[in-house]
Amino acid sequence: MSRLLEVEGLAAQYGRVAALHDVSLAVAPGQLVALVGSNGAGKTTLLRAISGVRPASAGRIAFDGSDITGLTPARRVRLGIVQVPEGRQVFAPLSVEDNLILGGYTRRAGIEEGIARAFRMFPVLAEKRRLPAGALSGGQQQMLALARALMAAPRLLLLDEPSMGLAPLLTAEIFAAIAALKRAGTTILLVEQNATQALRVADYAYVMETGRIVLEGPGAELARNEKVKAAYLGM
Numbered sequence: 001m002s003r004l005l006e007v008e009g010l011a012a013q014y015g016r017v018a019a020l021h022d023v024s025l026a027v028a029p030g031q032l033v034a035l036v037g038s039n040g041a042g043k044t045t046l047l048r049a050i051s052g053v054r055p056a057s058a059g060r061i062a063f064d065g066s067d068i069t070g071l072t073p074a075r076r077v078r079l080g081i082v083q084v085p086e087g088r089q090v091f092a093p094l095s096v097e098d099n100l101i102l103g104g105y106t107r108r109a110g111i112e113e114g115i116a117r118a119f120r121m122f123p124v125l126a127e128k129r130r131l132p133a134g135a136l137s138g139g140q141q142q143m144l145a146l147a148r149a150l151m152a153a154p155r156l157l158l159l160d161e162p163s164m165g166l167a168p169l170l171t172a173e174i175f176a177a178i179a180a181l182k183r184a185g186t187t188i189l190l191v192e193q194n195a196t197q198a199l200r201v202a203d204y205a206y207v208m209e210t211g212r213i214v215l216e217g218p219g220a221e222l223a224r225n226e227k228v229k230a231a232y233l234g235m
């Protein structure tokens with residue numbers, strides 16, 4: 001299997017507290033890989049180590065065959081690694097459209113096209129294009145955060161808890177958008193507390209506990225695993 005992202009033996013710390021231990025995972029081009037686990041398992045830290053926001057204290061991260069472990073977050077964005085952080089951090093005072101334009105800052109061309117694509121994906125954003133992002137509902141802000149990340153033409157999209165705090169209907173809409181992105185060929189690493197939905201859309205998944213990967217397998221296979229069912233699927 002060719003790999004777009006390869007993480008090997010990764011560790012990360014907050015001061016003296018270890019948040020990741022010996023984490024290894026891989027994402028192939030076009031794959032949707034999910035990372036599930038309870039609160040505090042280290043999922044966010046792992047995404048941040050991949051995007052470069054949190055330095056790794058050991059291990060190696062390779063992207064498209066090159067070692068990127070020491071690169072700044074900005075360099076990684078230019079390579080196409082784009083993270084949508086937890087809690088939909090949109091620029092609240094700026095309009096929906098300006099948020100999208102900022103998302104495309106690494107592009108030389110294709111801004112108009114990118115905006116048109118975002119509006120096709122989320123028509124409600126087109127209706128509200130001139131409103132400040134802060135005036136949108138939580139679900140709409142999540143759509144905007146996702147659409148803004150797509151403006152950077154990601155080769156690897158890192159999604160941190162896109163359904164957090166959303167009502168079931170909006171969660172379904174966000175997951176439908178994620179499935180559509182996957183069908184369009186986007187490579188995605190998805191962190192989710194909503195393990196049921198995540199395993200449903202994922203080609204492959206990893207389960208994290210206290211900073212380690214404890215289980216991995218195809219999404220459908222993990223969804224049938226008794227331990228996963230008991231711990232994460234509420235069955």
Ligand code: ATP
Pocket residue numbers: 014017018019037038039040041042043044045046193
């Ligand atoms: P959640 O779903 O709650 O975001 P998570 O699986 O993403 O959980 P992380 O946020 O990566 O987990 O946290 C992993 C560990 O690192 C936890 O023990 C957490 O308390 C600790 N941690 C996270 N952020 C910090 C920080 N800024 N300073 C100190 N410790 C932190």
